[in-house]
Amino acid sequence: MFLNYLKIFVRNLRKNPSFILINVFGLSVGMASSILIFLFVQHELSYDAYHEHSDRIYRVSRAWYNQDGETSLHLGHAAPPFGPLLKSDFDGQVEEAARLLNSKVVIKDEENIFEERRFFFADPEIFKIFSWNLKKGNESSALTFPDGLVLSETMASKYFGEGDPMGQTLTLMIGSFSFEMIVRGIMEDVPDNSHFKADFLASMEPVINFYGGYEEMMKNFGNNSFGTYLKLAEGVDYKDLEAQFPDFLDRHLPSDSRSSKASLGTSLFLWPLKSIHLHSNLDSEAEPNSSIEYVYIYSAIALFILLIACINFMNLATARSAKRAMEVGMRKVLGADRQLLIRQFMGETVYMSILAMVLALVMVWIVLPYFSNFTGKELSINFFSHPEYMVGFLILVLTVGLIAGSYPSLFLSGFQPVSVLKGTYKIGTVHEKFRSILVVSQFAISIVLIVAVLVVLRQLDFMKTKDLGFEKDEIVVLPAYKEFTDNYEMLRERLLKQRGIKELALGSRIPSGRLLDSQGTQAEVNGTLTTIDIRVADIHVSHSFMATFGIQTAAGRDFDYQLASDSTQAFILNESAVRAIGWKDPQEAIDKQFLYGGRRGYVVGVAKDFHFESLHQPISPMVFMIPDDRFNEVAIKIDPGFKDEAIAFLKEEWLAMKADFPFNYYTVADRFDQQYEAEQKIAAVFGNFAGLAILISALGLFGLATYSTEQRIKEIGIRKVMGASIWNVVSLLAQDFLKLVLIGFVVATPIAWYGMNQWLENFAYSIPVPWMPFLIAGISAALVAALTVSSQSIKAAMTNPVETFKVN
Incomplete structure (x- = not known):
């Protein structure tokens, strides 16, 4: 039976190669798009699942609340005492606890200086929680040595080449602090699908010494910079454990300023390890995470593209119905029933789907390196490591074959043999309406995608061009090491003499970063010093900070070099802080007491x-x-006309002052742009797949136009004999299809508006959904439809009327 279906498919391929190839191409494009997105989605959903006990591993996060209960800050990190205390207090429920502290280090070998950002101090128990295999060394002891260091295989090769790294010494520098570590282990590279990647794991001992010993470290609940991970015992419900955290906090933390219970002001939460990448976008993360929303968006796009491809197949198949009507009639006369014909046509479609899958895999093989580079993921089709892919692709072939072939099979098998053989068979209005619905669906999806990409681009342009309230352009930022801060005034005077350097300032944080630092606040309100139960973020700055960034003053003055008290007693607030404290306007805040x-x-x-x-x-x-200190970075305002000269001078000064450290800088404008990478990628995805949707929709419309022209070929001939011009005929044939595009536009508009309105709610500041993208999308779809239909309409209109009357 299947061999017979294959013979019929091959026969039709020889008779109508262009029809088959167009159909196969449309299906293959849809399949290739779906496979690419499937690989991306599968990779996103696989994060951290490779750990042996991933279902029992949780990360601890910490949140703080304002007086009204609103979350003011939620960090994916916690203070250093929490890990050990959770292990001891909940022994029996918490099987293991370990902490990680990320730090930027500088490592110098014999020839080069490297700045490494994937460096983590770690508790030895980290290997009991995560499934990171050591190729050399002992997992149980490598980090118990005070100078113990574990390298990834890539870092071992980078620093030691073909030599044996074990027992070798590396000198590390963090700021002005220098220390030596001995390589005690080599581990496999952390897989790409991890919510953070570690190239170095170092003993926690240097951190303990920095805090002044273990006892002092266990008293520090203020520095919430430690990634804290727990492995729970089997059968423990993490929600039940989480419910015990308020009492745990009340036992160990000093009381909150508002009451005797610390748990009213702060909370701890547990995040399942496998949910962190897609569901945790907190105020601090080990690395930028993705979002489950974008997985849904990508999946929906894949489904839409595949659906459009199937609709395209249906339209093309029914467009050729007149050429197969006689075949169906003859088969029925010879005894074939409808079920047999349905199986035949479905079999043909499945064979066509198989051919489309082969072509789709070739397309994926060609495009996958570019798509991987675009997504920043290590995507691949490896049937040996992922045999389930074969099953998935087989299911995709059968699903596409059944969906795409369902309507054409029912439609073609329903021809009445008597009417067909007499030449009087007519397509019913139900079938005509259904095909129209298919076309409307195609163009509605295409219009939604076009609107989406235009709105995303508008929002990106808004974010990049919006006045941020300060001057971000041409601000170069360098690390503020002790050698710089100790000699800041002298260096500032020297740098300002250089052509191209306009101003500079120190800061604990620089605009484009996150505001993660805050302390207790009291302010004079109505003559009384009042505790302020809202979070006020602090930025430690030098006198020239406001001038460097061009930040304007609403009331009062800037910091003054001539006033010594400004270094010990002066505060500058922003307008939001004034409103939150309760002062009626900025002027009222001036000269008020502030603690x-x-x-x-x-x-x-x-x-x-x-x-x-x-x-x-x-x-x-x-x-x-x-x-007095706490400066982390120095911001330098550059004259754009002398940028290269100024950068060269800064590099020369840097190497003279800090020869052991690489000269690396960033610009504030670039770092702001980097924060919108997710939106830039989604815009590119929408754009590319909107183009594919339009292409496939145009093929479907081409098929329907071909069918319509074939059905009305004699009518066209009569109209031409009666004096109709080519334009009259083209207009007659095109108007019906343009109506379908208009209906598609009407259907797509509310869907697109709602979807983009929901997406824009992810931003604290966004554009209203504009009307122009809808107009552009509608006009674009109409133009594509007009050009597609006109190609067949003009051909029919230019046919000699005599030839049209010869058509049977």
Whole structure:
């Protein structure tokens, strides 16, 4: 039976190669698109699943609350005491606990200086939680040595080449602190589908010493920079354990300022390991995560493209119905029943789907390296490591074959032999309407995708061009090491003499970063010093910070070099902080008493609100102060006309001052743009797949136009004999299809508006859904339809009427 279906398919391929190839091409494009997105989605859903006990591993996060209960900050990290305390307090429920502390280190070998960012101090228990295999060394002891260091295979090759790294010493530098570590282990590279990647794991001992010993470290609940992971005992429900955390916090933390219970101001949460990558986008993450929303979006696009391809096949198959009507009639006369014919046509479709899959896999093989580079994922089709792919592709072939062949099979097998053989068979209005619905569906999906890409591009343009309230362009940022901060005034005077350097300032954080630092706040409100139960983020700055970034003043003044008290008593707030504290306007805040983190002073100025963080976040209350230290970065404002000269000078000065450290800088403008990479990628995805949707829709419309022209060929001939012009005929044939595009536009508009409105809610600052993308999408779809239909309409209109009357 199947061999017979194959023979019929081959026979039709020889008789109508162009029809078969167009059909196969449409299906293959849909399949290839779906396979690419399937590989991406499968990779996203596989994060951290490779760990042996991944279902029992959880990360601890910490949140803080304002007085009204609103979350003011939620970190994916926790303070150093929490890991050991959770293990001891919940012994029997918590099987293992381990902490990780990420740090940027500088490593110098015999010839080069490297800056490494995937460096983690780690507790020895980390190997009991994560399934990271050591190729050399002992998992149970490698990090128990105070100087123990474990390298990934890539780092071992980078620093030691073909030599044996075991027992070798590396000198590490963190800021001005230098220490030596001995290689005690080599581990396999951390897989790409991990929510963070570690190239180095070092003993926690240097960190303990930095805190002044283990006892002092266990008292520090303020530095919430430690990734804390738990492996729960089998059968433990993490929600039941999480419910015990408020009492745990009340036992170990000092009381909250609002009550005797610390748990009213802060909470701990457990995140299942496999959910972190797609569901955890907290205020601090080990690495930027993705979002389950984008997985849904990609999956929906794959489904839409595949659906359009199937609709395209249906339209093309029914467009050729007139040429197969006689075949169906003869088969029925010779005894074939409808079920047999349905199986025949479905079999042909499945064979066509198999051929399309082969072509689709070739397309994927060609495109996959570019798609992998675009997504930043290591995607591949490896049937040896993933034999389930074969099953998935087989299911895809059968699904596409059944969906695409269902309607044509029912349609073609329903021809009445008497009517067909007499030449009087006519297509019913139900079938005509159904094909119209298919075309409307195709163009509705295409229009939704076009609108989506245009709205995303509009939002991206808005984010990149919006006035952030400060001057971000041409601000170069360098690390502020001790050698720089200790000699800051002298270096500042020297640098300002260089052509191209306009201003510079120190800061604990620089705009484009996250506001993660805050302390207790009290302010004078209505003559009384009042505790402020909202989070006010602190930024430690030098005197020239506001001038460097061009931040405008709403009231009061900037920091003054001539006033020594500004270094110990002066505070500058932003307008959001003024409103949150309860002062009626910026002027009222001036000269009010202000206590922050143990420092007492006065508000000397109020800065106008500006976007310190990306437009995903609302503007937070902020306080600026001049500290004795805590400077992490130096911002240097460059004259764009002398940028290269200024950068060269900075590099020369840097190497003279800090020869052991690489000269690496970033610009504030570039780092703001990097925060919108997810939106840039989704815009590109929408754009590419919207183009494919239009292409496949045009093929489907071409098929329906061909069918319609064949059905009306005698009518066209009569109209031409009666004096109709080519334009009259083209207009007659085109108007019906343009109506379908218009209906598709009407259907797509509310869907696109709702979808994009929901997407824009992810931003604290966004554009309203504009009307122009809808107009552009509608016009684009109409033009594609007009060009597609006109190609067949003009051909029919130019046919000699005599020839049309010869058509049987």
